[in-house]
Amino acid sequence: ALEGTITPIVLREARWYDESSVRHDFLGDNGLFRVGGAPPEERPLALSLSSATAGPGQETNIAFSVSMPAAIGGMKGDLVYDPDLLEVVTFQPAGNLISWQIDLTPLNGQIHFELAGPTELAGADPLQIGDWVVAVSDSAVPGASTELYLANLRVENLGGFAFASVGENGHVSIIGDLATPTSTTTPTET
16 A cells, blocks of 8 residues: 555444334444554545625526545435525536436425435545536625525435535625616606
8 A cells, every 4th residue: 555545434334223122313424544644634524515706697606515425325405595695596416426316306595405326426535516506686786695504414325324424505705896887878858
């Protein structure tokens, strides 16, 4: 093995039963192994949204990524946003997720997403999952900013074993001319 090589250590399955033999939900946590040197920094599995800028009436892309894709076969959750300022237009998967099934359920102010693949993802490096395409409302005020939140996340392998995960939120800054335009012509009477 080459010095400095990092590889994930993946927990495939674990079960927890109480004294009454009732099975409880159990979340796993993958780790990293480095050949030689200091161990890698511990970090939680994170689904992340980027931030972007756009003007009123414009569309922009919000990158959606995972911090360590090893053993992920599916993910679901909610993308929550302010429906007065934004509209989620669509989701465009990254090239390595083209074969994944993507189900989007729009609700007022959120999109419930479910992504599932035929094979599990691999690797320890962050991976872009795709882009959320969002449109800024025509009535949005330049200079404003609005948050995009990830909620109710569940990330699991193909066997249904779920991993502990966190969501890292993004935002959209609304740009444009902050001055109110004034008319340079005067109305004429007819």
